[in-house]
Amino acid sequence: MSNLDQIAKLSGFSKATVSRVLNHSPHVSQTTRDTIMKIMEELDYVPNGNAISLSKGQTEQIGMVTEGINEVMLPFLNSFVETASQYGYQTIIYTSGGDPAKELQAFEDMRRKRVDALVISTCVNDLELLSSYGKYGPIVSWQRMERPEIQSVAMNQYEGYMLGLEHVIKQGYRRIANAFGRPTSMNTSGRMQAYQDIVRKYNLPVQPDWSPTGIYSIRQGEQLVRELLLNPGEHPNVILCANDLVAAGVLNEARRMGVKVPEELAVVGFDNTELAHTLGITSIYNPIAAQAQNAFQLILGRLKGTEAAQQQLEFQLVKRATT
């Protein structure tokens, strides 16, 4: 016997009436509604979640897609959660741990109307596959993606990185090392391009070990500065870092090695976090929180069919004691 049958039998009403109560139809008296609701409660009857959401048309939940969560993405995540919340939307974060099948759950959930829209922080699936879900709802990405179905709020990292590069050149540094982040990301490509352009422009010295990728953490920053400064051969006199965590590791380890900062080694972070502030590290202000606000506005515009209120965003150099 189905739940509906059972509720109908116990309440003494027809299945059609029970169904009307479930569907919030106005054509049911309050007494009838109360009786049926009471029996549903006694039976611990769980109305189908999708049915409820579909009747309202929206779930008011937005899925965020990410492999994992680290310090660098926290400002994006928190700003998105807060902005969405101001508009009555809840953010649900789908972690994939890098597993394409788990990541796809979020997209399947949008297809099944469990979430209204998706914002991608990082993703691992083939972009063509992910793009195909664009017909089920808005998809916005924090990363740069050249897919028409996925709008992006990414900023041109070339420009931000160039600010740091031109700054250290102006301060007289020429032996530039780079601690780059994720080797496959378009953000890293943009930064690499800026470095190549500045090398050409100023005819700077280049060493093969001066531009490693995959450097994200304090410990990796510490290790990098040991490798760079203990190597035989020429040493860099400035390190531009993928983020402020790496810069903190570089700065502290360099000091422990007795290296004078910024006289012998300059350090530049990225993102201009509280850590860069408290440690006095020169950094590039990256309007991450504002990007998240833009991402939400793009989604909201699509969901409501209105114009998205986008902010114009710019990187800024914040000079401190390490350059």
Place this chain on the structure above:
Amino acid sequence: MSNLDQIAKLSGFSKATVSRVLNHSPHVSQTTRDTIMKIMEELDYVPNGNAISLSKGQTEQIGMVTEGINEVMLPFLNSFVETASQYGYQTIIYTSGGDPAKELQAFEDMRRKRVDALVISTCVNDLELLSSYGKYGPIVSWQRMERPEIQSVAMNQYEGYMLGLEHVIKQGYRRIANAFGRPTSMNTSGRMQAYQDIVRKYNLPVQPDWSPTGIYSIRQGEQLVRELLLNPGEHPNVILCANDLVAAGVLNEARRMGVKVPEELAVVGFDNTELAHTLGITSIYNPIAAQAQNAFQLILGRLKGTEAAQQQLEFQLVKRATT
């Protein structure tokens, strides 16, 4: 016309046969199944998500409940996500932004079998209400909660904080200030109790402004050290901090003020993060990642009806240059 009707009509099969395909019944030939699946795809028919999950009995998704995400909870979150992933479970994080109604969505989702279990990082709803969802699936909490329906992996913060207190006493410090965290949490109560006990045991001086609560960030640590050291009257000579971020702020601001650390002011962090390591801050190792593993094992044990493989966990003092 319902989707089922439409698929039946277009495929030439009965509704019963279409239904059998949807329910993965073995009593359908492969040819029939293929024909019907093809039509479902053409119609872009979305099978009901709950129905699919219910047929397997589990969604293999676990919900994490939290107000928001900060650096301090990242090790818990990431360790949980990773452990769950090793066992084939996906973690979905429900952010509430402190809104009880949004938080309740996660619990409603467990009731509707959209997630198999819940792990609470922080929560804002009345615990009696949340406990009532215990009948729908396992609920485990990172925080201490004295509810039989919610298992907890919390450690006794009294013991961890006492390690720090006894250490600074042994180093000769007596004027102890505390930067406490969330005033309403049982974790903070445990730490406050340890402080009160040590004050009594060693007959230590106490000032009303030496134990503020709600101190979580680098900036708040910087501000606190200015307030404490610029006040007229007696100054503390050691600050125990709610976490390593606060300790980093205290340490750097004290140095900027020309205060000698640890001679004039000692600093103790909490959690023993990479930040404490790179800045040389004495800290209390807090086995947060292992707590998350325990939380997952408790859930898995409940879901599979097996014994949970719990680890025995202990705090440890890690002495560095700030004490």
